[in-house]
Amino acid sequence: MNQNHLNPKDCLGNRYRILSIIGHGGMGAVYLAEDLKLRGKHWAIKESKENGQVKNFKKEAETLIQLNHPYLPNIVDYFPPNEKGLSYLVMDYIHGQNLAQKFKNMGNRLPFEKVIKYAIQICELLHYLHHHSKNPIIYRDLKPSNVMIDQQDNVRLIDFGISRRFGHHKQKDTVHLGTVGFAAPEQFEDKQTDHRTDLFNLGAMLYYFLTRGHYYTSSKSLQLQNIPFPMIQVIQRLLQFNPEDRYQDTLQVKRDLEKLQITEQSLDSPNNTSLEVSLQFEHKVIVVGNMYQGAGSTFTSIALARVFHHYKIKNALVEYPTNVSELYTLLNGEKTKPKQYEFLYDKYNSERWISNKLEWTTGYTTWYPLPLLNNTQLIKNGSHTEIDPLLFKIRKPIMIVDISNGWSHPSVQQLCNNADEICYVVDSIPTKFSAGISQDNLKIAMQLKQSGKNVHFIVNRDVNAMIRKLWNNTLPWYPSCYIPNFPFENVHEHIWKGKMVQDEKNIKGKLIEGLYPFISQIVPKSMLERQDNKMNRLRKWFQIQN
Structure with a gap:
């Protein structure tokens, strides 16, 4: 070795054999080295001269060692200043x-x-x-x-x-x-x-x-x-x-x-003229939660997903960790989930994001349920920093996030700050609305509204016009839409059969009609009407053929 740099064939720390110089920086050279213990493994070695920058170099090493992200190089070794005043940092060699x-x-x-x-x-x-x-x-x-x-x-x-x-x-x-x-x-x-x-x-x-x-x-x-x-x-x-x-x-x-x-992706697909490709409205994140326990946020979230599916709009439904795992069972996961399927929040513990080619998809809806044996540590620590990056890797025009009863959780509050539409689900039982938790959630809704967010009430289990009028007078602003009350035995019969009640023909039609006022605020009406007209023409054609 000479005083200024390493030479090819030199060995650092009896392990890293220098192959070549691959760059120069303000503090020294960057070398390509082979690992003598891990045969075939190459590393980049960054050098720092003792010229007042050693402190910064040491700080850089200490900083990088603490980090773990797929878009950062991994640090594997550090050599403090030697007798010649040279420090070395051994890290991933990035081919590119x-x-x-x-x-x-x-x-x-x-x-x-x-x-x-x-x-x-x-x-x-x-x-x-x-x-x-x-x-x-x-x-x-x-x-x-x-x-x-x-x-x-x-x-x-x-x-x-x-x-x-x-x-x-x-x-x-x-x-x-x-x-x-x-x-x-x-x-x-x-x-x-x-x-x-x-x-x-x-x-x-x-x-x-x-x-x-x-x-x-x-x-x-x-x-x-x-x-x-x-x-x-x-x-x-x-x-x-x-x-x-x-x-x-x-x-x-x-x-x-x-x-x-x-x-850009939609414009690059000239051969596909379906609505999902011509979709050029902004990417939307919709948060759905209960005003009080049992109001029906999961039923409503699935209903929204299947109405977007009806209009051929790609969407994702995410069951947030504030929930108790329910979506997996409702989807009859043991039979319907793809083999080798990886749950979204399992990726939290992965060293890098793995693109899930085996998406759990039904039509235009991609499902992200919680596993039945959910590791709740992710949400218990009160941090959104581990959760948000996972959610925002989902590439769908519409992302529906079911937070259930989690409005007060810090991570949900941060999620709402980044969301486009926030939906509070209420049902037709007024006694629940007057409970303490409901009033706390209503305060959160008011604060979000005052901050400029789009906050909606979605009435679930709508009974009749009289009850609807009472709701209109009770809530601080009118509900965006009303979901009809479906017979209890009908809903549960489908669940026991492992079927999605929201896709049942008669129920689906009522859901589309009930949710349309809200959906049309998310998607331009012209797109919805175009799809409805297309489906009506197809329906008439099949009737004529039969």
Whole structure:
């Protein structure tokens, strides 16, 4: 070894044999090494010279060792400064190129759908970092050269040299760091950086890709051409000078990008003219819960899913961990679930997200029930940070989340903040509505309404016009729709037979009629009417043939 770097064939720690130099950084070189204990395994080894940066290098090692996310490299070893003042960090070797190289090799072009895909993955990772442990991690140096693209075409964020732990008690940063062209204004001023700094960095990077390599400066207006207007709106909001005017939550950025992704996918399928492909309304998250126990949130959630199915709109029904497992039994899971099916919340304990190709699907509805032996630890700890990333990986135009009686749970409150529609299910028994828990839930509904959320009452087991009028006078605002009261024995007969009562012909028709006023607020009426007209024509054709 010489004083400045390792040479090919040198061996670090009697285990890592250097093969080549694969890059240079401000603190030292990056090497490709083979593992002498694990034959065939290659690692990247990052070097730091003792030039005042060793403290940062050690902090980077300590930070990365604590993290576990599919879009981050794993750290396997660390060597503190040796007699020559050289430190080494051993991490995953990522086969691929960084986004700066990929962008340049493609002639300063990156397909719009790739920009959205990578941005969504970065949002997932930033959300993880910003909610890590008690002290969020602010990355502060998001730029194309720090984003690797692996062989699976997924992002891997590298170089945590200037990341920092966020402390609410701090009024400013100790040092001002960032890359010109991508850094937020507060990174060069006497101010504190926070999660919104990373969001500005993301906006600057999106601007760079969509303008074929131009850097954003606050002195000129956005120069975006031939870009969908919703994307321009996202970038404008990310690049606001004042952090208070930017997005305040990474998941909201992700959801707005996913809306664009859905539209792009629909436009890329010219041969499929069904409603599910031409669907270009925004991605919707609908939270459904009981005003009081037994009001029927699960029945209502399934009913909504099957009405969306009727209109050929892809949807997902998620049974939230605040529930007692019920959906699995109602779906007759022992017979109907796919073999090798992996429950959604089992993925919480997985080291990486595994795309479930064996989706549990009935028509246009994909089911995400809780397992019968549910590990409730996920919800007991009161944290939404482990749950939300799983939910927002579900790629369906409509996502229905049944939270049952969980309105007061912190994770549900965060879920409601990110939801588009919030539905409280009530039934026709007034005594339950006056109970204490009902009044507590009503207060939550009022608060959500006052914050600008779309809050609905859905009346289940509607009896007659007189009861309906009483409900209208009792609730603080009119219900959005009414589900008829179906005979108790009819419903339970289907459950015992392992059949979905919501798909029974007579019941299904009444559900469509009852839920239509609410559904038409979610999906443009023109789309619903078009599908109804199409089905009426088919029905008449079959009648003529028979």
